[in-house]
Amino acid sequence: MAIGAQLGLCIALFRSADDRALRIATLLFVISNICFTIDGSRPIAQIFGPAQIALWLIQIGGAGYFWLFAVTLFEDRWLTARSLWPGALLTLIGLSGRYGPHALSEPTWTLHNALGLVLALHALVVIVRSGRNDLVEARRRLRAPFLVLVAVFSIVLSAVQIGAVFGIDPARYEFVNAMAQAFLGIAGVAVLLEARPALFGTAAAAPGTAQDADAPDDSALWLARLRQVIEVEALWRREGLTIAELAKAVGLPEHRLRRLINDQLGHRNFASFINQHRIDAAQAVLADPASATRTVASIAFDHGFGSLGPFNRAFREVTGQTPTAFRRRAIAETSPIPGNSG
Structure with missing residues (x-):
């Protein structure tokens, strides 16, 4: 048995x-x-x-x-x-x-x-x-x-x-x-x-999937509101942001926000959803030669991470490399090649 x-x-x-x-x-x-x-x-x-x-x-x-x-x-x-x-x-x-x-x-x-x-x-x-x-x-x-x-x-x-x-x-x-x-x-x-x-299985729902009885088909409206809060108001910068705080800012019940992020955006974990925005923004800073003197820790703190360890782990999960290695490669690729100035 x-x-x-x-x-x-x-x-x-x-x-x-x-x-x-x-x-x-x-x-x-x-x-x-x-x-x-x-x-x-x-x-x-x-x-x-x-x-x-x-x-x-x-x-x-x-x-x-x-x-x-x-x-x-x-x-x-x-x-x-x-x-x-x-x-x-x-x-x-x-x-x-x-x-x-x-x-x-x-x-x-x-x-x-x-x-x-x-x-x-x-x-x-x-x-x-x-x-x-x-x-x-x-x-x-x-x-x-x-x-x-x-x-x-x-x-x-x-x-x-x-x-x-x-x-x-x-x-x-x-x-x-x-x-x-x-x-x-x-x-x-x-x-x-x-x-x-x-x-x-795959997180994202198939197009045209029927909604639950307590969830009217207004997902496009709430998805636009979620993007406003996350991308324009940049709420992802808030350290220790919880899904309850995000639900309050969006104006949705927590269980509906979970379903919205899972079904419409394909994320199975709230931390990975928020960290994706944080890491995308951090990559832009790390790749900027003007920010080459900034420490990785200061960049992590500015992007919603309370310490360097979680930032390094999240960065590696998204990019497959450490922030330091990413910065070194990105800045090397943007630096002018010696001998090509004339």
């Missing part, structure tokens, strides 16, 4: 996701979970013979792959080499615990399980924290049941694993583990697949 439910969920989510990062994160998470389920049942794992080590190696970084799946799904994060370090680190620690000095085995596995618990807790924090910027209604509704499922499963499972290191090994652990996996997989199918078109 556990393996079948997880395979079905994996296939459905993989086919629904338009984003390459989410597809990869889904595959890593579900495959590691399936390997964990098989490896946790000795009679079934024995069928695989020497290949058991491959199952074990894949599942040992499972908490890291769950973390990657959660932050990719709920924060629309790009997949980078740094995104994979939690799973890789857990795998390395697990290898050390299995093949390292016997005297260090217990503390090594304690570290491994504790790190897995920390990653699970951090993923839950990310899911809650990112909710205020989420523009996808289906994903906003998904957070509560997803949190309940994952919190109960991850925390209880990590606690049992830590207890096993200290000799607390329930006789029916394998059966309980399989039940928990089956429950998670079946509940995941019920929770996720109902919302998957809006949750994993």
Whole structure:
């Protein structure tokens, strides 16, 4: 039941996701979970013979792959080499615990399980924290049941694993583990697949899509008002701007503004919507030779960022390079070429 439910969920989510990062994160998470389920049942794992080590190696970084799946799904994060370090680190620690000095085995596995618990807790924090910027209604509704499922499963499972290191090994652990996996997989199918078109698909609505009963077809009017507030009045410059403040300035209920930005402009996250305007304006300043003496930090502060770190991350997400590298290249391209003056 556990393996079948997880395979079905994996296939459905993989086919629904338009984003390459989410597809990869889904595959890593579900495959590691399936390997964990098989490896946790000795009679079934024995069928695989020497290949058991491959199952074990894949599942040992499972908490890291769950973390990657959660932050990719709920924060629309790009997949980078740094995104994979939690799973890789857990795998390395697990290898050390299995093949390292016997005297260090217990503390090594304690570290491994504790790190897995920390990653699970951090993923839950990310899911809650990112909710205020989420523009996808289906994903906003998904957070509560997803949190309940994952919190109960991850925390209880990590606690049992830590207890096993200290000799607390329930006789029916394998059966309980399989039940928990089956429950998670079946509940995941019920929770996720109902919302998957809006949750994993393209954000922008197709032209002519019918409006909800409480949303009259006046989107063009409100879209013009939104552009007035954002582009002309430049409200994006306000540090810490929230969607509630923007909704008040536009004159729309918050839920309708979320739908407007998501359906008409294709943004799934409020922070990415605002940061797009901030980064576009910052690029113009960075590319201007007259502003070459200004620090990157001062430019970040002038464009609504409270510190340099968030500005650097947002700039890299939009442009694929750091502000400093962008400035160096842009100014070099606009500088006159020596020897061409005559």
